[in-house]
Amino acid sequence: MTDDKALVAQVLGGDQQAFRMLIKQHERLVSHMIGRLINKPEDREELCQDVFLKVYDKLGEFTFQSKLSTWIATIAYRHGINHLRKRRVPISDLPEDETSIERFIAIDDASEILAEREMDQIVFTLIEKLPPQYKAILTLYHVEEMSYPEIVEITGLPEGTVKNYLFRARQLLKEKVKQYLGKEATL
Amino acid sequence: MTDEELQKQTEAGVSAQHGDGESYRHVFNALKKEPAFHVSLSFADRVLARIEKKEEQRDFRWLAVGILLLVIALIVVLALTKSFTTGIFSFISGYPGLIIFGIAFVLLLQWVDRKLIRKEKGLV
Numbered sequence: 001m002t003d004d005k006a007l008v009a010q011v012l013g014g015d016q017q018a019f020r021m022l023i024k025q026h027e028r029l030v031s032h033m034i035g036r037l038i039n040k041p042e043d044r045e046e047l048c049q050d051v052f053l054k055v056y057d058k059l060g061e062f063t064f065q066s067k068l069s070t071w072i073a074t075i076a077y078r079h080g081i082n083h084l085r086k087r088r089v090p091i092s093d094l095p096e097d098e099t100s101i102e103r104f105i106a107i108d109d110a111s112e113i114l115a116e117r118e119m120d121q122i123v124f125t126l127i128e129k130l131p132p133q134y135k136a137i138l139t140l141y142h143v144e145e146m147s148y149p150e151i152v153e154i155t156g157l158p159e160g161t162v163k164n165y166l167f168r169a170r171q172l173l174k175e176k177v178k179q180y181l182g183k184e185a186t187l
Numbered sequence: 188m189t190d191e192e193l194q195k196q197t198e199a200g201v202s203a204q205h206g207d208g209e210s211y212r213h214v215f216n217a218l219k220k221e222p223a224f225h226v227s228l229s230f231a232d233r234v235l236a237r238i239e240k241k242e243e244q245r246d247f248r249w250l251a252v253g254i255l256l257l258v259i260a261l262i263v264v265l266a267l268t269k270s271f272t273t274g275i276f277s278f279i280s281g282y283p284g285l286i287i288f289g290i291a292f293v294l295l296l297q298w299v300d301r302k303l304i305r306k307e308k309g310l311v
Binding site: 016019020023024027028030031032034035036041044045048049052053056119120122123124127138139142143167170171173174175177178181 | 190191194206207209210211213214215216217218219220221222223224225226227230231233234235237238241
């Protein structure tokens with residue numbers, strides 16, 4: 001936190017090299033968040049740049065109520081979600097009806113999956129198909145190793161919803177992997 | 188065992204080698220790994236270039252606003268006083284050296300600001 005304060009003070013003092021350092025420290029976090037939320041590869045880099053432009057503009061408003069990384073992740077998350085909303089991409093939830101869930105876990109794209117031999121790649125492909133909020137929560141929890149209160153702050157969702165999305169996303173991924181493993185065993 | 192219990196066990200590093208436990212183990216292992224997308228090596232340079240461009244545009248906008256206000260003020264003064272004469276300009280023609288020095292001084296200040304002060308702060 002002290003380092004963050006010193007870095008922010010330097011940036012606000014007009015030191016652009018300090019801002020370069022801030023970018024270097026947080027570009028991984030922002031690229032993970034935007035990379036998971038946005039499926040179109042050509043949009044990702046520019047959106048990451050937009051996030052840091054916002055960080056630069058709003059840094060004077062940062063009050064150190066949270067970690068700098070949490071604040072930057074919040075900006076990245078909201079920027080990504082707003083981008084998807086403008087393109088009318090459904091972001092909130094998996095459809096509640098059983099058929100939609102069954103469609104997700106059904107092996108209707110077995111050839112696509114069988115072509116990808118590595119299990120990690122299979123799971124990555126499945127994550128791509130999840131709604132954006134699920135993807136964001138999975139990334140914040142598993143890749144960034146953030147706590148529930150931090151994820152709540154970033155996403156603005158209640159803690160119960162965060163836990164529920166995390167549970168359901170893992171469960172859906174597990175069902176799909178189980179089907180793949182079953183299929184593989186019969187080959 | 189329920190899915191909730193299996194997820195807790197797998198997260199704690201205890202997972203079965205068969206059935207749902209095995210599937211969860213694969214899922215948790217993959218979830219820990221970084222997504223494939225990474226920004227380019229020149230990412231920070233590109234962000235800083237966009238900030239610089241934005242600030243230049245902002246400076247230019249303020250300059251344009253200043254000139255516009257000056258022109259409006261001049262028009263208002265002329266309209267109120269109803270006295271458009273070349274008197275003020277005849278004053279300028281009497282001191283060409285002073286006027287040239289003034290303009291050169293302002294330009295020099297701009298140059299020093301851009302080349303030395305802003306560069307030192309890393310703004311250019």
